[in-house]
Amino acid sequence: MRISGLAAATGVPVATLKYYLREGLVPPGAATSRTQADYDDTHVGRVRLVRALTESAGLSLAAVRDVLAALDDPPTSRHDLLGAAHHALVAAEGDRAAGAGTDLSRRRARELVAERGWCDDLLLVDRLAEQLDAADAAGVEVSDDYLRELAAAADQIGTADLGTVRPDPVSALRQVVLGTLLTDPVLLTLRRMAQVRASRETGGV
Amino acid sequence: MRISGLAAATGVPVATLKYYLREGLVPPGAATSRTQADYDDTHVGRVRLVRALTESAGLSLAAVRDVLAALDDPPTSRHDLLGAAHHALVAAEGDRAAGAGTDLSRRRARELVAERGWCDDLLLVDRLAEQLDAADAAGVEVSDDYLRELAAAADQIGTADLGTVRPDPVSALRQVVLGTLLTDPVLLTLRRMAQVRASRETGGV
DNA sequence: CATTATTGGGGAGTGCTACTCTCCAATGTC
């Protein structure tokens, strides 16, 4: 399959594919001559993956590149797999995290983590603290009780996420990283649907 | 307070505040002369809100404008409040929804909604269908069982969301819309934390 | 009252991202 075939198979314009190739988001095809290369199904999958991560998960191309690099790498030691996965996830997401949140919100975050028996990954705790600060600054009060309920729901989700994983380390990494990124928007949509249901039940509002 | 005071109070540069004023994201201050206007605490709150929605919730300025417009409007009829809220939320988020998803995924989405007893808001169902398609295209399989678990967790969250609301209609709208937008990232962070916990429990992986 | 600083307003410029266009000689196809 030549580049126009790849374009036809994925619905992505040839010019954009060339751009992805240049940027290293899609590996080059097998060159059959100086002006011809052959693309196969793995390329089709790659292109679709890039589109899904940008369009649905909302990642930037730079973030996509990081995620793909993490997936392609043999994850050094197999027991550090989830660590690698989260490194990829966290790095792929907001770089808007320079500061580390207020002392107060960091304490709240750390207390919640401790209460749940979660590990206190510094990156994640800091991020949570910043998000709590942002809500506070916007005048939205996030109570401890409410936060606990969110955490309980997250706990269920985390369990479900890991439940889908096969023991095979490479596909597990792929499954967790991509699955999480691609079902984040799904989760938020479900949340909105559930809100509508909840509002009906609590009366007309 | 003049514009420099507003800048000092919010940490946002004067040039940026002027830009927000021009774009109508922040209402003009009370003009005390042709070259002077007075800003008060409501302006400080507005600016902080804009920053929280862009930096933490990841909205574009255009989306922020839509959300603010929806909040400022008297919500026509008070019983359509959640409807207004969701209209604001949905409109504020992805416009990347032109198509409507595969027939298959739309059916899956509608079945899930029916199973949960949720209302089948067309906009939300279509969005969910597209997100499922994106995951599928990327080669990530989302099983029905897994989706059900996500929905169950979402149901809890939706209940918790509505539980924080006071019967006062105006503050309820504000609470739901802003609360949802600002705790979406919180929820995703908690999910990642829970994944780390789950991975520890299922063995070293 | 004179001088200096600041203000609101607005146009234009910046840096970044994700493409998109144009050109080229080499190659494939009919």
Added chain:
DNA sequence: GACATTGGAGAGTAGCACTCCCCAATAATG
């Protein structure tokens, strides 16, 4: 042999979120 297509690379584009600069009018200061 004529024409279309390809890979490669440079340059151009559109949109976004600022950021800079200039202006005359005003406020603050001595």
